Amino acid sequence: MAQLTSDNPILQLEDVRQRYPNGHVGLDGVSFDVATSEVVAIVGPSGCGKSTLLRCVNGLETIAGGSIRLDGQVITGPGVRWELIRQRVGMVFQEYELFPHLDVLGNLLLGPLKVAKEERTEATARALGLLERVGLADRADAWPRQLSGGQKQRVAIIRCLMMRPELLLLDEITASLDPEMVREVLDVVAGLAADGMTMLIVTHEMSFARAVADRVLFMDAGRVIETASPERFFNQPATDRARQFLAMFRFDGPPQRGGAPS
Amino acid sequence: MDVNTLLDYLPLFAQAAVLTIGIAAMGVACSLVIGLLGAIYLYFRTPVLRQFFAVYIEVSRNTPLVVQLFFLYYALPKLGLVLSSAVCAITGLAFLGGGYMAEAWRSGLEAVPPLQFRSALSLGFKPIAALRHVALPQAMARAAPALTANTVFLIKETSVVSVVALPDLVFVAKDLIGASYNTSEALTLLVLFYLLILLPVALAAAALERKLRHGEFGT
Incomplete structure (x- = not known):
């Protein structure tokens, strides 16, 4: 296993357990740290708990055991002001979840104006700057329904950035996109990584x-089976389970049929 | 039909219309608020309050306004609570309308995808702020037709408030017919005044609905 602790972790999970009301175990003792400016990709089969894990980190799911620390501060347990934590931990969803009753600029300004109580002129300037950065400078007045999936997801990402988060959680943000739009979204994420944004990416x-x-x-x-550098994980996965999982992404033609009739 | 009689009656009807509009406006406003509160408690499944509103909705929607008004005006004083005619009428309308409005608001709220709400929470909104800034505006766009229908329904329901001795449009019409047998003139004015009140409401509601729905659904 690669390093489990790092020098200046912004996020620390220790033995995090989560269980759904129907009894299904979402997380079965998950521990790992994320260092500042680190980008951690979480992969695994459907239902393995990776999305649940992200939702636990910003309090959309309640954990049943263990602890989560953000910048050293425990953010699990009773009395946590999640509305304050969530301003520091942005989350982007698979289905974009832009607010359909607001135009693009309205989506970007809602959090800064209503939650962070930022000045409108200042927030607007930042919003326009971010739109420019993701190539949507001319779409500030558009309604979400007028945007393509890729454009919506780029807006959703910068809507998070408007809150100046310390950590970004990306939950399968390209899973609903047409293939030709995946690239434009991933380019934005790669840009953020290059800028040193700390990210937890389920993909x-x-x-x-x-x-x-x-x-x-x-x-x-519900468990972390393997932690490794991308090089190592994709070239020499340490566990059988990971090898099986990675094999699903390779298509080598139809499975061989044994005993063809002669 | 006598035009002079119509003109003579006009001021009486205008005065009664002011009363009808006042009672209706207060009743509709109160029922919108009561309905919204009920819908929010139902939506968040708040214990106790949810059950309370569930019972209230059934009682309010399954008793006629006339009966509610009789109760408020004739039964409550025996129980020690004397309300003026106007307060009775507004309370009755609010009680009846609250149940209908609650169901309209609730259908709107439940039509907003839950992830919208969670998405707002993830930006740092408190639940009540997420409701106000994200869920409710969308719920309103979806519930607008039902809210409008209820509003028009409630305004029409004011036509029974004369049972608690309020001189509304119906009261004036009945009074004039009883006094002078000018039935066709009085009833013509009655129809006209209700149309005069209700048509602008319907048009304004349609305009408001278009505005509310524009963002999400286009024109």
């Missing part, structure tokens, strides 16, 4: 995880 885009992540966590059945 099925293996080549992207490989290119942008500093570390890959492989999860199965």
